[in-house]
Amino acid sequence: MLAAHRRDLLLGRLRTDGRLVAKDLAAELGVSEDSVRRDLRELAAAGLCQRVYGGALPASPAVADSAARRSVAVESKERVAARAAGLVRPGSTVLLDGGTTALAVTRALPRELTATVVTHSPAVAVALVEHPGVEVQLIGGRLFKHSVVACGAAAVEAAQLVTADVFLLGVTGVHAEAGLTTGDADEAAMKRALARRAADTYVLASVEKIGAASPFAVLPLSAVTGVVTDAPDDDPAVRDLRAAGVDVLRA
Missing domain, CATH: 3.40.50.10470 (Translation initiation factor eif-2b; domain 2)
Structure with a gap:
């Protein structure tokens, strides 16, 4: 799975489940936890999720000024x-x-x-x-x-x-x-x-x-x-x- 497709999947799962667990996603997708964490870092940098220990949560849109x-x-x-x-x-x-x-x-x-x-x-x-x-x-x-x-x-x-x-x-x-x-x-x-x-x-x-x-x-x-x-x-x-x-x- 391409990294872009994987990130789209992560965003869809975040909307559905309300949280992401890096370890579980890595096992499900057959990739390393480092790959999932890298995806989450990129999504967080784009303001699309909030990273927490072990995974990520939906980012609040209310942080705007x-x-x-x-x-x-x-x-x-x-x-x-x-x-x-x-x-x-x-x-x-x-x-x-x-x-x-x-x-x-x-x-x-x-x-x-x-x-x-x-x-x-x-x-x-x-x-x-x-x-x-x-x-x-x-x-x-x-x-x-x-x-x-x-x-x-x-x-x-x-x-x-x-x-x-x-x-x-x-x-x-x-x-x-x-x-x-x-x-x-x-x-x-x-x-x-x-x-x-x-x-x-x-x-x-x-x-x-x-x-x-x-x-x-x-x-x-x-x-x-x-x-x-x-x-x-x-x-x-x-x-x-x-x-x-x-x-x-x-x-």
Whole structure:
């Protein structure tokens, strides 16, 4: 089998099975594990998969910059945002992550809501100006321009002063094996810092993030209260999440 044909087969298998195991594929195709690993390196370099120990997982399309993500899975994000907005109780303190789904949450919040929202996203903070009963506290630090959020040591230190009822967490990948992942190490560290300051953490997971993975781990699935998604119940990745004990909240 030509290398190009083999890589096409790997991509098809990745779409079907949701993961690739290099050892098993090498035995099935009658090639060396080194050949399969080389194929996976090339696919990963092209952004077509996310390499993990022993194989590969689907790469998340949500690692594009903020401007590009605005046109990805728009309706899915709105459904997830509407469900997540229902988790914000009157009088509560909410940590709201950055990203396009978090922005959709601001639009889904009731106009009459009274609450305190703490965020490290300038865009989220500005959007909440339209909610007269919402007090907004903005965490500052180094601006990570890719996602338009504050990160770095100053932001993590400021997060330690916050105590919240709930954190609405944005990630780029939600996978039963890889857990919660994102595309930048500093951003992942900031998300962990925020999660430590909330009683409950819910993941905002539009359909393109379910079953996908990115390079940097944020949290294990066991560290969050639930995952809010509109991915169908018969999606194999959703079934895997439920089998792993994750509370999946349907949007």
